[in-house]
Amino acid sequence: MSWEELIRMKRGYLKLLDEVLASLPKSARGAGDRVIVLNPEILHESRRTIVTNFRGLAEKLNRDSSHLAKFIAKESGRPSSIEGERLIIQGRLSLEELRRLLELYVREFVKCSICGGLDTKITSERRLRFLVCEICGAKNPVRKL
Ligand SMILES: [Zn+2]
Numbered sequence: 001m002s003w004e005e006l007i008r009m010k011r012g013y014l015k016l017l018d019e020v021l022a023s024l025p026k027s028a029r030g031a032g033d034r035v036i037v038l039n040p041e042i043l044h045e046s047r048r049t050i051v052t053n054f055r056g057l058a059e060k061l062n063r064d065s066s067h068l069a070k071f072i073a074k075e076s077g078r079p080s081s082i083e084g085e086r087l088i089i090q091g092r093l094s095l096e097e098l099r100r101l102l103e104l105y106v107r108e109f110v111k112c113s114i115c116g117g118l119d120t121k122i123t124s125e126r127r128l129r130f131l132v133c134e135i136c137g138a139k140n141p142v143r144k145l
Contacts, residue, residue: 034117034118034119035118036060036061036106036110036118037060038057038060038061038099038102039053040053040054040057040095040098040099040102041053042093042095042098044092047090047091047092048088048089048090048091049088049089049091049092049093049098050086050087050088050089051086051087051089051098052085052086053085054068054069054082054085054086054087055082055084055085055086056085057102061105061106061110062110062119062120062121063109063110063122065082065087066082067109067122067145068105069081069082069087070145071101071104071105071108071109071145072087072089072098072101072105073089074145075101075104076089076093076097076101078090078091078093106118108142108143109122109131109142110131112131112133112135112136112138112140113138113140114133114136114138114140115133115135115136115138117133117134117135117136119133119134119135120132120133120134121134122142127144128141128144129141129142129143129144130142
């Protein structure tokens with residue numbers, strides 16, 4: 001085999017490797033790499049803020065919409081109620097403020113602090129709540145809302 005042939009073969013191999021890596025599903029690249037894209041949609045109506053896709057946001061995070069609503073109410077200091085798909089918040093909350101609240105919620109109640117994975121659940125034991133990671137098995141206490 002000549003050098004030229006060998007080099008051509010190696011190039012072919014590297015190209016193949018690139019293609020294989022590019023085609024790997026996200027889950028094969030490591031637990032902490034999964035991302036959840038949240039796109040809250042809001043409307044302002046008189047003195048209320050309406051999150052029109054609220055239930056969908058909670059579903060993406062795999063959390064009860066009432067749990068997420070409680071968090072937002074507690075952290076923003078504004079009462080709210082769930083009506084169908086929507087969350088009706090008393091007072092004006094900007095999209096930026098809402099995004100920030102969602103980020104805080106993910107950090108505290110969704111993301112595993114050990115591996116960064118987002119496949120977690122909240123369990124209760126007696127009067128305590130725990131965030132349990134389904135990827136690395138870590139279990140950390142979380143506050144009750
Ligand atoms: Zn974990």
